Amino acid sequence: LSGWACALICTALAAGEVAAADDAAVGATRVVMLGSGTPMPDPARRGPGVAVIAKGRAYVVDAGEGIFRATAASTPDYGGRFPELHRTRLTRLFLTHLHSDHTVGVPAFILLPWTLGRTEAPQIYGPPGTARLVRGILDAYLDDIDQRRYGLGQGNDTGWRAVAHEVAAPGVVYTDDAVTVKAFPTEHTTYPVTWAYRFETPDRVVVISGDTRPCQGILDAGAGADVLVHEVIGVDDRDKAPWGKAKHMRLDLGDVSRFYHTTTEELAGIAKQVKPRLLVLYHEQNWSDPYEPDALVEEIRRFGYDGQVVSARDGDVY
Numbered sequence: 108l109s110g111w112a113c114a115l116i117c118t119a120l121a122a123g124e125v126a127a128a129d130d131a132a133v134g135a136t137r138v139v140m141l142g143s144g145t146p147m148p149d150p151a152r153r154g155p156g157v158a159v160i161a162k163g164r165a166y167v168v169d170a171g172e173g174i175f176r177a178t179a180a181s182t183p184d185y186g187g188r189f190p191e192l193h194r195t196r197l198t199r200l201f202l203t204h205l206h207s208d209h210t211v212g213v214p215a216f217i218l219l220p221w222t223l224g225r226t227e228a229p230q231i232y233g234p235p236g237t238a239r240l241v242r243g244i245l246d247a248y249l250d251d252i253d254q255r256r257y258g259l260g261q262g263n264d265t266g267w268r269a270v271a272h273e274v275a276a277p278g279v280v281y282t283d284d285a286v287t288v289k290a291f292p293t294e295h296t297t298y299p300v301t302w303a304y305r306f307e308t309p310d311r312v313v314v315i316s317g318d319t320r321p322c323q324g325i326l327d328a329g330a331g332a333d334v335l336v337h338e339v340i341g342v343d344d345r346d347k348a349p350w351g352k353a354k355h356m357r358l359d360l361g362d363v364s365r366f367y368h369t370t371t372e373e374l375a376g377i378a379k380q381v382k383p384r385l386l387v388l389y390h391e392q393n394w395s396d397p398y399e400p401d402a403l404v405e406e407i408r409r410f411g412y413d414g415q416v417v418s419a420r421d422g423d424v425y
């Protein structure tokens with residue numbers, strides 16, 4: 108087995124645990140599932156967040172609820188194997204869109220590492236509206252920031268100064284000596300601009316869908332990916348979904364897939380076209396009853412996709 112295949116299989120066998128890859132060489136690109144969840148407060152799944160580790164650096168995509176603690180959980184301090192995710196090294200965040208389930212962790216990403224010693228200012232990339240979000244967070248926490256800067260003088264004066272970079276057009280949005288990050292347009296609700304991100308490193312291509320309905324952008328983003336991390340809705344137990352019942356959100360599956368998200372049937376079709384080496388399901392709307400953790404993997408297979416596919420668990424490594 109190549110190291111990559113071993114990492115994949117180890118991950119599949121030890122769901123929910125950090126995989127014991129045999130080639131954790133410095134520089135090998137890895138994907139760490141920080142949070143595999145949705146707005147549903149499933150205690151086993153943090154809000155959405157994925158880290159790409161390359162060449163000694165960490166790049167985080169989305170900051171759902173609990174993401175800061177998830178980064179810590181994958182560091183050696185807490186039994187993980189990625190020093191790149193240490194709090195003082197969290198400086199690059201990419202937002203797919205500004206829904207709260209993907210952004211409530213942004214204040215934590217900006218402020219808590221700073222209070223614990225990070226000196227480098229975080230750089231936050233995202234669609235139009237990101238600058239207002241960052242500005243608003245810094246304004247909302249001004250008392251805290253002032254206390255820490257001037258109160259007892261323990262806070263440095265650089266690590267809190269988050270810089271927003273609004274991504275208004277597709278293409279290369281970020282590059283350094285470890286990675287090139289490209290944004291591809293997705294389609295989600297009535298947002299005019301939402302992004303999937305494609306990370307290209309010397310050894311791998313990793314694509315993270317964010318939230319999207321099926322669209323050309325995800326086909327373009329996913330082409331040739333080693334790892335495609337994609338959102339998905341199950342269809343077998345669709346009647347159990349809250350959006351089918353709630354008075355404020357009376358939608359059926361057709362509405363949801365037309366406007367918001369991607370069904371297992373649709374994702375199987377996407378995967379057949381883009382042929383990722385590994386498809387990772389996250390932000391799963393798995394309403395199976397009784398609950399079956401791999402229900403959506405089974406649906407994807409049933410819809411005719413026979414490539415490698417796994418259901419993400421928080422802390423998994425690919």
Ligand SMILES: [Zn+2]
Nearest residue numbers: 204206295318
């Ligand atoms: Zn969303």
Ligand SMILES: [Zn+2]
Nearest residue numbers: 206208209318
């Ligand atoms: Zn979402």
